[in-house]
Amino acid sequence: MTKLLSVEAVSWSVDQQVILNNISFDVSRGDIIGIIGPNGAGKTSLLKCLLNQYKNWQGSIKLKNKALTQYKPHELAQTFALVVQNAPPIFDLKVYDVVRMGLLPYKALFARDNDADKKNIMLALAKVGLASSEAKYFNTLSGGEQQRVLIAKALVQKAKILVLDEPTNHLDIFYQHQILQLVKALNITVIMTIHDLNLAAHYCNRLLLLDKGNLVCDNSVDQVLKPELLTNVFGLPCYRDDAKHCGVPRVYFYPASDVSTVIPSALNSALSNNRQGESS
Numbered sequence: 001m002t003k004l005l006s007v008e009a010v011s012w013s014v015d016q017q018v019i020l021n022n023i024s025f026d027v028s029r030g031d032i033i034g035i036i037g038p039n040g041a042g043k044t045s046l047l048k049c050l051l052n053q054y055k056n057w058q059g060s061i062k063l064k065n066k067a068l069t070q071y072k073p074h075e076l077a078q079t080f081a082l083v084v085q086n087a088p089p090i091f092d093l094k095v096y097d098v099v100r101m102g103l104l105p106y107k108a109l110f111a112r113d114n115d116a117d118k119k120n121i122m123l124a125l126a127k128v129g130l131a132s133s134e135a136k137y138f139n140t141l142s143g144g145e146q147q148r149v150l151i152a153k154a155l156v157q158k159a160k161i162l163v164l165d166e167p168t169n170h171l172d173i174f175y176q177h178q179i180l181q182l183v184k185a186l187n188i189t190v191i192m193t194i195h196d197l198n199l200a201a202h203y204c205n206r207l208l209l210l211d212k213g214n215l216v217c218d219n220s221v222d223q224v225l226k227p228e229l230l231t232n233v234f235g236l237p238c239y240r241d242d243a244k245h246c247g248v249p250r251v252y253f254y255p256a257s258d259v260s261t262v263i264p265s266a267l268n269s270a271l272s273n274n275r276q277g278e279s280s
């Protein structure tokens with residue numbers, strides 16, 4: 001796969017507190033990368049460095065072999081589309097106008113939309129299942145619908161890399177899957193922070209596990225979702241079910257005090273497998 005983004009030894013500190021420590025990884029075209037880790041691990045900070053929103057990080061981030069810092073803002077806007085929860089008040093706009101904002105990196109200020117622009121906007125809204133919502137106010141939509149509008153904006157933006165910060169937060173299970181299915185079906189490169197490890201397993205082809213600003217593991221779902229590793233990072237006993245529901249493993253966490261009453265036999269066998277793995 002072609003390398004799109006190359007992150008080398010990126011560190012970021014605020015007031016001598018190290019928030020990201022020497023992070024290196026590559027992103028290839030078509031990757032769907034989930035950044036996982038506990039609260040405060042540095043997931044959002046890493047996204048913000050990738051988007052060049054912070055200026056004082058150290059290290060190197062290259063987009064197609066050229067330093068990110070050498071790109072003009074509109075060039076970056078043509079490359080990255082950001083989808084965040086809790087969109088700012090600027091989105092007191094109609095759905096059509098929010099999606100239209102995806103055209104801005106390509107347009108002169110105050111340029112009018114042509115027929116092709118309008119067609120693109122409506123096509124993007126149709127792709128996210130919101131063609132009949134163009135005249136509604138963005139702020140009146142549900143969280144899941146707002147996410148879909150922002151994805152439509154990203155489509156109009158023709159972004160090469162879709163960056164999502166906790167896209168499934170506040171969504172019910174149906175919309176969690178709907179958003180991630182939609183994201184996967186776009187067939188573009190995706191980098192997202194995500195708390196739900198089983199959702200991440202389902203939709204990502206690679207996971208980056210962060211802990212206290214360090215990249216603890218960058219690998220396939222199968223290699224990152226190891227009970228021992230996750231127990232170390234999240235501080236809770238973890239059991240992995242390898243029955244491969246829909247082709248992926250599932251992980252479960254338990255309060256330490258409840259472990260022996262929840263699934264004693266399954267957990268014991270998982271722990272003993274771990275121990276065997278350690279000794280081999």
Ligand SMILES: Nc1ncnc2c1ncn2[C@@H]1O[C@H](COP(=O)(O)OP(=O)(O)OP(=O)(O)O)[C@@H](O)[C@H]1O
Nearest residue numbers: 014019037038039040041042043044045046193210
């Ligand atoms: N602009 C900032 N100034 C000072 N500290 C910051 C800033 N941004 C983030 N931090 C600190 O960096 C650490 C990592 O924050 P970050 O938001 O990246 O974590 P996260 O992994 O995304 O957490 P969560 O899962 O809670 O969203 C936290 O301790 C946070 O307080």
